[in-house]
Amino acid sequence: MVRMWKDFWASRKLIWKLARNDFKTRYAGSYFGVLWAMVQPVIIVLVYWFVFQIGLNNATAELKQGISVPFVLWLVSGIVPWFYFSESLSNGTNALLEYNYLVKKVVFNIDILPLVKTIAALFIHVFFVLFMLFLFALYGYYPGLHTLWVVYFSACLLIFVTGVCMLTSSLVIFFRDLTQIINIFLQVGIWMTPIMWSLEDLLAKYPILMVLKLNPLCYIVYGYRAVLFQTGSVASLGWMNIYFWAVTILVWLLGSHVFRKLKVHFADVL
Template sequence: MNAMIKVLKEVFSSLPLVMRLAVYETKSTYQMNYLGVVWQFLNPLIQILAYWFVFGAGIRGARADVEHYPFILWMLAGIIPWFFISPTILDGSNSVYKRINLVSKMNFPVSSLPAVVIVSNLFSYFGMTLIYVLILMSSGFFPTLHWLQYFYYLFCMIAFMFSFSLLNSTISVLVRDYQFLLQAGTRLLFFLLPIFWDVAHSLASKPFVVTIIKLNPLYYIIDGFRNSFLNGDWFFQDVKYTLYFWIFTLLLLTVGSILHMKFRDKFVDFL
């Protein structure tokens, strides 16, 4: 518990520097390209169009609806957070390994490095979310009270991704093969989450399998974003699932903090 509190204090006290580093990294990544940071939005947009063409207009049929919503709107509600989650898992796990030599020369807590990755990826995520909101309204779906819980699920996503990245970034320094395992696992996660298929409906005859899939906290987050924008359930309607998510996240943060504090003075030795 002491380790978790210390890590959280370090992160919150260094937030201004985290923001500056995130902006710097975002600019430096695209500074050699003609379109610059525009590629942060072009890449996911191209992928969205590809998925819509294949799974929307192609396989499912252009007029197929899901839960009374056009498939493209239903799919976007799940795939936009995935465009944040996927790179954050991979970049967050590598955040300490890539930047330890840089921050070792600065008065900057190593525990805040995963937060730099999260903030950097949030820039494009917010842009994509704004585009999605505009698409919803242009399709005749306007804000309702359900949209307010978007901010709750945004907090859930940031909290979980930091906890997960803190743990992963420590293990990745100690065991470099872990990075390859994460890459393979992330590709598999895409097909196990309710991104382009309705898990509960498709596997209605296999409730046990649905329960197993829902044990993944990312399911809670993605399904929550969809419930927010497409007028689904409120987060407090399923108290047990909400408690499960937060207990899992806090456990992950606790374990990650303990490992991080135990090994961070030795990180340089593993490079």
Template sequence: MFGFGIVGLLRTIFRSRSLLWSLAVYELRGRYAATLAGSVWAIVNPLVLIGVFWFVTAYGLKVTFEDGPPYFLMVFCGIVPWIAFSEALSGGTNSVLGAAYLVKKIAFPMEVLPLVPIVSTVIVHAVLIVFLLFIMAVNGLPPQLHYIQILYFSGAMLTFAAALSFVLAPVNVFQRDTAHVIGAILTIWFWVTPVIWPVDNLPDWAYAIIRMNPLFYIVQGYRGVLLYDQPFWFQWPLDLWFWACTLFVLLLGSLLFGRLKPHFADVL
């Protein structure tokens, strides 16, 4: 039963892959269609946020370490995946509610809707990774072949965001407060994830708890691959915990989405 739900979901998405890509590009363009710079704002806004964190950490807080890479590079490696995750999850939560005109169409594959913000996020995230690699090169860390391992953690992060979106998108149709609740949760989630603070300062009991946060696995993965030349499996067996959480949420999402999908048009 559970496996069939996921298989059916993935089959529908695969068959509608061309439609998914078209909707993602359209969504990215439409988000800033009325502005002078257009879709450029999708890149500018995250870069501004990164620039602010760089200024605060490098000149305001003046945080430094005796060994290892500069602190602001650690922040960059944490904030780049966080921006992608939070954007993907926020967009995924509102995906069905914001596409009522498509939901009401006959035989439209609604399963692609939570993935539209995910795919548009991939485009922006790729640009931010290139920018991050440029900043690293300027600071004495030129690109290396093993950096390609970052694709694993990017894929893992977006898969987790997609799984959560399949749970939250249908709930948001029936309970409109869901998006606001997720906004508050993301604020808390940001601070309990080691995005701008090092885990080395934690006592053992707190470290054991923080490691259960799936975003811990992602953020530390980015840092390990890009800053410390570590292989993508260096956090083993935390990999098992992350993918177990992702699979469980995806199972729940496939069942919940399938159960509620027939009622979307009536509610919207």
């Protein structure tokens, strides 16, 4: 795993160039180009906002006991990191399949391809973070030094999802159905993560649901909300800090090990 990170650093200029080209070519040929990458998530947010706030009359959401915040801000602060995770996992899983012509080149370092996809997804993520901060400012939650913690949690998410993609991208070559399984997982996962509903409210009735906090994305969502609403800090997340990084390290150990073991067969299968 350490050797792989050294390879990433040595190839940082190539990774950046490939990520930038990947982002540009994804929407090449369409009239509105990269605008499509921004329009779809915005529409999804508007639909969820209309259903939950207008349809179900949820004007506010309870962040902590006794602290209520505008529902639209509560929703956006949870769904923005999910959008990044979803896009990175979907594209990163198919990285080797998409760049199969590079995989077949003996001299090319294919270890960087999953990372290229997760970095390419950052371009849209940065836009949505800025949009989110603008929306918060409209409601009186102005950015400050505390906002810089969003960079930390985004970096956490990048590292975690890249480790997952190292595993899934190497397995999907031999088991193509994994792509469909991941799509189903993402459809279910958004509801298993406290993005549009409050886990704290359910814990009061069903303490057994504490197990849902073992979802690594729960740490990211809680972190975004804590720093954006200024109700806590990284330290306030307590055991979730240790748990998240322990899971991330395990994912990287497993992902890098499987990737290294199977990479000698990639070109033959493709």
